[in-house]
Amino acid sequence: MAGKEKGKLHIHINLGTLVFLVIVVYLMAYMLTYIGKDKLAIYEVSASDIVDNIEGTGVILRQENLVNAAQDGYINYYVQDGAMVNKNGVVYMIDTTGEIQDYLKKVLEKKNTMSLDEKEQIIEKLKIFSEGYTDNHFSLSYETQNDINNTLLDYTDAMLTEHKAELEEKYGKDSYVEATSAQEGLVSFVSDGQENLKQSQVSEKTFLSKAKMSDLRTNKKQKAGSPVYRFIKGQDWQLMVPVGQNGYNRLKKRAEDNSSIQVTFQKDNFTTTTSYRCLKQNGKYYVILSFDNYIQRYLNQRYLSVSLTLSETNGLKIPSSSLVKKSVYRIPKSFLVHGGNSAEKDQLNIMETNKKGEKVLRQTSAIVYKTNDKYAYVVSKDLKTGIIISETDKQKIYTIKDSDKVEILGVYMVNKGYAVFALVDMVERNGDYCIVSTSGSKIELYDRIILNSDTVKEGQVIY
Structure with missing residues (x-):
């Protein structure tokens, strides 16, 4: 009997320990189930819209040409950059002797402060730059610099009109020649050499070169035949934008029901609606936007980045997974x-x-x-x-x-x-x-x- 009792194994399990083990097993099973289970998430419905658009950079086509100096001399302008001139209106004068040029330099040296109006114009240009600048449109900084330089040059040119009577009395009318415009239009003092660009000439190379506008004004003596300003006739202009085959097909299909489209200019976030047509040329796909206004707004630009809104849907925004x-x-x-x-x-x-x-x-x-x-x-x-x-x-x-x-x-x-x-x-x-x-x-x-x-x-x- 003693031997049998000696061979028995006695296991004593505490009730508290047993309950603890059951709880641990339950928690582990619950955690494993929770980890393997898809997590439930709740979304609050919000108001929003989906905008279907096409973005691209187009080239501007206008009725424009360069006007050349009639004879040798120093060029001084009567009008400001972007001004409208009438037919036979005086645009500039040619100082044949250089005496008037020296006189204007002395007047400018005495004018060592800016007027309130001059300051406000500079501030407005900087404000437009600040609101429209993005890292994707760094070229805007160069455009703003040119605008400010043009504004300062406009003040110099304005002095010619202010002192005209004094100049005639001091040097006589024979010391300069006034040049007039042959027709009504806009005057610009910058050029990129693409004034004669036609729609049929636009190609992939047009958008690779992106020639920059340079100022035609100078205080140096000009020779006869040198370009002195750019002349723009009328208010009609076009923007020719490469859109690729997919964009072309989408715009072409849309034009069956609606031949106008909303355009947002990324330079200044200006939005308008205009007519358009699609064009396939030399194996490339384009949309041509036609405008009869705003030509002065983008007078000194050749390239403009735009966003074309094909559709805009308003409603309630929900996740597709819901x-x-x-x-x-x-x-x-x-x-x-x-x-x-x-x-x-x-x-x-x-x-x-x-x-x-x-x-x-x-x-x-x-x-x-x-x-x-x-x-x-x-x-x-x-x-x-x-x-x-x-x-x-x-x-x-x-x-x-x-x-x-x-x-x-x-x-x-x-x-x-x-x-x-x-x-x-x-x-x-x-x-x-x-x-x-x-x-x-x-x-x-x-x-x-x-x-x-x-x-x-x-x-x-x-x-």
């Missing part, structure tokens, strides 16, 4: 009827045959997701293929077919703490997000929806 499809029945709208105590048409009459062989109606409830002039999209526990529904007077019946089963798009709304299917009417989709209509959807701004719809089921309690 979308879920639901199978419903599409039935003729007239078969929806009122319930006994309801003002809403949310009931169906199911036609059945009783034991006596009589056709009787049994009313059942339905969830109506949407209706139009002809159909209602519903679900009901009693609807399936072969079921007959009837109008209340039994005059019309309808047999449910397999083809009546369709899918509608929606999301799971969790405003009440559990997942409820809510219909959405998607009007635009762009990558990870989409825009749904505010009028055709059953969700509203700030509603809470399931971000990842595949992680829940309809009716599931969320919190």
